[in-house]
Amino acid sequence: MESNLTSNFIESLKRQLPEYLTLADKNKILEELKRFPDSFNPYTSLISKDVEQGDAFAEVPVYFYANGEKKQVAAMVLSNSCDISPQNKRPIPANVVVATMFSLAKYENRLTASNLSPKAISDIIQAIKAQKVTNLFYLPKHPNCKLSEDYVVRLDSLTSIPLNTFLSSKGTQLFRLGSLGFYIFLFKLSVHFCRFPADR
Numbered sequence: 001m002e003s004n005l006t007s008n009f010i011e012s013l014k015r016q017l018p019e020y021l022t023l024a025d026k027n028k029i030l031e032e033l034k035r036f037p038d039s040f041n042p043y044t045s046l047i048s049k050d051v052e053q054g055d056a057f058a059e060v061p062v063y064f065y066a067n068g069e070k071k072q073v074a075a076m077v078l079s080n081s082c083d084i085s086p087q088n089k090r091p092i093p094a095n096v097v098v099a100t101m102f103s104l105a106k107y108e109n110r111l112t113a114s115n116l117s118p119k120a121i122s123d124i125i126q127a128i129k130a131q132k133v134t135n136l137f138y139l140p141k142h143p144n145c146k147l148s149e150d151y152v153v154r155l156d157s158l159t160s161i162p163l164n165t166f167l168s169s170k171g172t173q174l175f176r177l178g179s180l181g182f183y184i185f186l187f188k189l190s191v192h193f194c195r196f197p198a199d200r
Contacts, residue, residue, distance in 0.1 A: 060073060
């Protein structure tokens with residue numbers, strides 16, 4: 001049975017299905033939402049060579065402000081597909097905005113180190129899997145992706161990389177989002193970056 005946490009999230013998604021979707025696409029998303037989050041497959045097995053918004057790669061060069069290090073890490077593309085297409089020629093080359101990713105187990109270890117109670121940690125992990133934590137996008141392990149375990153994308157940990165640098169060093173593609181995964185991804189982006197202030 002769905003928790004209130006999950007059912008409220010699903011109802012929010014249903015109300016905001018975009019008008020441009022065909023009836024078949026809407027029905028497909030609604031059918032997949034009925035199985036969320038117990039049987040959540042955000043990925044598609046159909047992958048092309050072009051980089052698209054929501055794609056993730058294994059060796060993206062990222063600069064970490066906290067310690068001044070530059071590392072090649074797993075990261076997800078936030079920039080929209082048209083803006084970062086090499087076919088879209090610009091007088092000033094585009095940058096690619098990416099968000100870093102790490103395993104859910106690593107995140108849980110950090111929660112444990114912060115001396116939270118086991119119950120509090122369990123509640124946070126449940127909220128992450130129900131996509132209720134606004135700065136984290138949850139990605140489960142699945143046969144349609146190359147993730148070895150559950151991951152989260154930090155929507156508040158972003159790096160801007162010159163397009164050519166990104167394309168030459170991004171490494172293996174980890175996954176591409178399917179229709180449900182991409183829709184939830186866009187919903188999470190809008191909630192994280194574009195919430196309208198209550199006092200406006």
